[in-house]
Amino acid sequence: MAGVQRHMRPAFTTAAALLFRAALAYFFSDVLERAPQISTPFHSSAAAREARALIKLGLSPYAGEAYHGGPLLLLALPDDVAALPFVLADAVTIFAATAIANAFDAKQVHTFALVHAWNPWAILACAARSTATLDTALCVGALACAAHEQGLLSGVLLALCLNVLPGSVLPILLMLPCLALLSQRRRISLAVGALATTIPVAAVNCLLCTHWGDTPFAWLDETFGAQARTESLVPNMGLSWYLQIQTFPEYRRTMQCVMYMHVGALAVPAWLRLRSSVRDGDVIRHRRVAMHVAALVATSHLVFRPYPSAADVATTVLISAVPLMLFKDDRGILMISYVKGLPVVTLFLLVFPLLYPVLYYLWAETDAANANFLWWSCLFVNGIWIAHALAQLDAALRFEEPDEERKEPACTG
């Protein structure tokens, strides 16, 4: 009996976390969904309600510049958006995290699952009914499927994230680690699944836009284009909003391009460098390198995304925790300097974001504070995330094998 109880304890803990989300959403969702750091204008369910109101008025959902989600999402979510879809999405994320831990034969499976279950950022994003919660579920689910050699399903999930919840380039960036997680013969199935999902979903999106009196590809411009152009300057936890406010128009597009190039400038070289250190045939090491790259991509995406939100922080924390918690035997990776400073970093990451709504209120509502206070806190937190990404990269490189140790043994056969 005691064994059964110990076995059921993680399930009870997870269920309690989900119930806590539902209760928080029931009482505070109206307040939380208006906080732009938790639910940005691109992820707010209030924007989806506004889009449905515009459709009832005979207008295009994109007419008011309030909604920047996918057309299919308006049909998928109910008219009176409750918290249930978002709580279910978090349950899927927790299940996917468990699956990832199982795929790497880790001992701390349930502890790893609890990283997301009780992550305050994940809880706030779910209670605020942010659609970025669905992004997290699909992306982590795609990683879990890739870790379990389910290439087709992984491709489907990434394509759904890209077309039903457009705006984020994280699914595109995660294709690289997902392909790396899969074996050679399964990789084609990921491409097939992605294409087979993208084509019909994109076609439905185009048809819906046409039905609403818009151009067929208006959804692409209103989702990816609007994010790339940083059309809404509502303060969030990223670097872009205040930079775009203060940048002069002649320099604005250049700054945006430079910021977005950073993510790509890191992901591909990191993958090439880390892959070069893996011996051919060392599947376990190969898969671990893929998860390192996934963590790097998620962190850099969080830093340079135009509209990062609480759900993006939860995604980054979960994916970054994979090498941190599951690859302990990699030559003492836990002994790196980043991990030694983890409590301090965690403290900063929890305390400084608490200042966001306070400083925003003091600036925008009461004119009692300058916008620079809010910007400095954002800059500081993003500096911590940059340090986190660099420490991850350093940790991944540190247990590389030297060139002389990587020399292939002579063929004896």
Added chain:
Amino acid sequence: MARQARDTCGVVSHRRRSRSHRLVSVGVGVGVGVSVPGGLHVFPRNHTHVCRVLRSCGSLYLYVLVTCVVLLGRSTVSGGLASASASSASLSSSESEPSHDSVMASHGLGSAGLGCSWHEELLIHPLVSSASSASSSSTVFARFHFSASQSASSSSSSSASSTKENSNECMPMDVLQILTYSNATEFRTSLASGRWTQPLGDAADVDPVANAALADAARPRGSELYAKFDDGNNTYNNERFASLAHALGGMLSADFGTAAATHGEPRIMVAPATFHIGNQTKRNANCKYGAVPSEFACTENLSRALRLLPGGGAHVAGLRTLLRPREFVAADAYGVHLAARKEQGRIHVSVTYDVVLSNVKGWNDKDDDLASLLRAAFNAKDLPKAPSTAQTSVIWMHGVAHALNDTSLTRNKHLDASVHHTRIPALRAYRSIVPASRNTARGWGGSLARPFASLGHAGVGRSALAIDVVREVKYTGGKAVITCFHQRLPSAVQPYFHTLDARALLKNGSEAPADIAKLTEISAMPVPPARGGGWTLEFCLRLTSPWSTARVTLDVEERHLHIDEHPPDANRGVDLPAAAYCSVVDDDDATTQRTDAPTPLMALLQSRTGGPLCHGHYADNGVLVFLPVPDMSMPYNVICFTSTVASMFVTMALSTLLKRREEIKLAEQRRKLGLREPSSMTVVARKLIRQVVRLIRGNEAASKLTKPDELVKISKLDGKLPLLFIGLGGAYVASVGVDKAEGELRRVFRKFG
């Protein structure tokens, strides 16, 4: 059918014989019946041949022909009506708008007939009075209303001629020409400034005529322009509206061009004469409405409007003598309204001045002495004399008319009876629906852009605009009251239309059932970016319960703008234009307007309040929305710091990726030995030392310094080498002087290339 065709052909032949070169016959009377359009001139002259051809073509061709004839004949008849309505008494009597001239004639005050009629009126109403033992002071509302009416035929001939001999003396020719050449059937414009508080006391104590005037004086601060055109081509109407705005702006020295450039296109309420309650709403695509909240009225506007009135110069007389624009601009609130319209073959032009004078000493509202009031309020030494050109020259006070042509200013019994006749419930209906915004400082016109009270509901970063509509049943007879709103939302705010909601509260404060206050006819139209962007929102609120208060709320989000998009006075905020609205009683029985108004001013007030149709519109005060303003003084700091953080990430990540594995291993060994990583200054110092050693002892000695063990030894000097260099350099500079040290440094740099 053949007989009909023959008859038609007969008319054709007759007209062709009489006017062989005239294509279209305009102005054919009703008695002609189905008139013949000039389009039939394409047929050959031989009408018998035409009839033969028609008979041979069969019934289908005949049907098409007859249909064309009927359709074209209708248009001809309507055109004929426009020109002939002046002489058609039967047609004018069937219209809803009162005929002022006929009313005036019935009262013996003169009839204009086909000529020009001129009326001037002054309505005075005390708002607040504070009496003390030493002195008494009052706040007085005064409305000067000057109106002219003239037949369209005579006005067209006079407007075409620019000579003064042909022009009419009472009709402002500038206004007439603008109305004619802009192809507008009606335009209204106002310039207002200032605010005042309207007391909402018990209606039994308040003069209903004055209340109606107060409600009519509720114009938005700034300028507004409304125009209605007679055809539905939107592109042409936009151009006409812009031309009209520029012409009026030039005439009144005001900026109506901005109003035209950012106008909304009302569909429902601003021209509610076509809005029939209970029937399908007739969309009103020919109307244009624009407002500029920041364009306040000034002395120049008042003076320019004064020039439009007749009787200027040395022989100024009548109520015009009381108008002193330089004194009005010191008042709490003042405004000038100009309106012109073509109706029933006549052209009506009115110029109205509204002014709220505070601290009027030497008079209190209990006093009925009109002469003392004019003396106190307008510094009038003598009572004004009625001008010879005016058919009416009346001062209204406490619901009583005083004619200026009566030197004693005694009560005019004839007009007095008519005033009491205007005290109908429908007149009070509007007064009872005055939005509470003007009294409680809440609503569209209040300081509700960012109220703290609504932040809890709306959340941080958003505000809730609200409008309160108060309704009392005793003035509306228990029938439903419909209030339609037209709101232009600028691009500085992001509205959330799914939050548009109406809630009703009963008199005891309890929440009423949902069906008491209903929002209907909700229409949201995005304004193109070329006209400033934003939205035009229209909706109607139907209140069915007596003694109910309804609150309509809409969540808006204040946008964050780029640094170059903020106005020069960014901290002032952005003006949210006033909402134009109109209230009517849902009374299917009352299908006609009252036509018994004694004067043009009374007719104006009555037409806007009495009946199921709302002529004109009202507007509350605008709202100032405070946008979050970034720190404008440090854009370069933000760009530099953010770019530094981003570049730091990329450079450090790439330098980590480009490290050789041996370097990583060496760094790992150093860390295990407890040795620190060399700083950049140390690296520079090493290079300098290496160069010095190479110069002094050769390359071989210098190469020894690159061995790992030597590096370990050198690294023990970490932190000391830079200090040592700085100290030595400082001592050298201090000993030889700055100039010499600079010369030595240049020489060293030249040597090392």
